[in-house]
Amino acid sequence: MLRGEITTAIRRALMQELAAVGYGRLSIEAVARRAGVSKTAIYRRWNSKLDLVLEVVNAAAGARLPALDTGSLRSDLALLFQVVAHALGHPLASQIIPDLLAEAARNPTIDETLQQVLRARQQEIVGRLISRAVQRGELPATTDPDVAVDLIVGPLYWRLAIARTPFTDSYLETLVDSVVRALGTADTLPRQREAPTPG
Structure with missing residues (x-):
């Protein structure tokens, strides 16, 4: 070879x-x-x-995604969820990722690498998606990108690593609707007033 x-x-x-x-x-x-x-x-x-595993994790995290610029927040999210669900649903990924997440709890080096690489990649992809939605007026300028990353990516990792439940088209459609509502109304919902302190 x-x-x-x-x-x-x-x-x-x-x-x-x-x-x-x-x-x-x-x-x-x-x-x-x-x-x-x-x-x-x-x-x-x-x-x-360890070096071998971390290099492969870095390479996988840096894999190119299709351009997520369909012209609307909902369509961008639908495409993103389809791509990520397909990648995470691959038999190898569905076995490897939960194992590495569990190993990260015992190995600080793996934990640090996963945190840095995956978080940076998520913020890069979702950050651009949110920025375009703000420019189009679909989201308020005060949208918190960190919260947006958690809302968008969190359910996918939860379903893969914790619930161990396959992704379905209906689930992804419902997830898109839920995330769009959450992001779009977060700034407009009235905040609950704090209860007065007794005495």
Whole structure:
């Protein structure tokens, strides 16, 4: 195999092995066997299984998405949810992501990487989506981008990693409607007055 082909084979083998056994039982030896290469070929590229996993996570997070500029907030969200649901619903992703989230609770390095990489990617994508909606007048200028990220991305990760429930078209349609209402009315709903302090 050529050098590039070896690297691709190792990355593919890592994903398959990670999905099969989880991070805790993952070994360089098993990845090498699955990729059909020597352990040395892996160690020439990465110092440890942690480095290998983090590099693949970074690459996956940086994968290009189709342009999310359909002309309306609702259509942008519908496209985003379809793309993300398809990616997260892949058999490999649906096994790997919950395992890495669980491992992050035990491994500060994985936790820090996931927080930095995933959060930055989410804020980049959703930030542009929200900015365009504000420019079109669909959302108030005071829309909080951090809250918007949580409203948009949170339900998808919850359904994948916690509820372990498949995405359906009807669920995604309902989610789009709910998020649009939440974002669009957040600034117009009257705030509940605080109850007077007794005494």
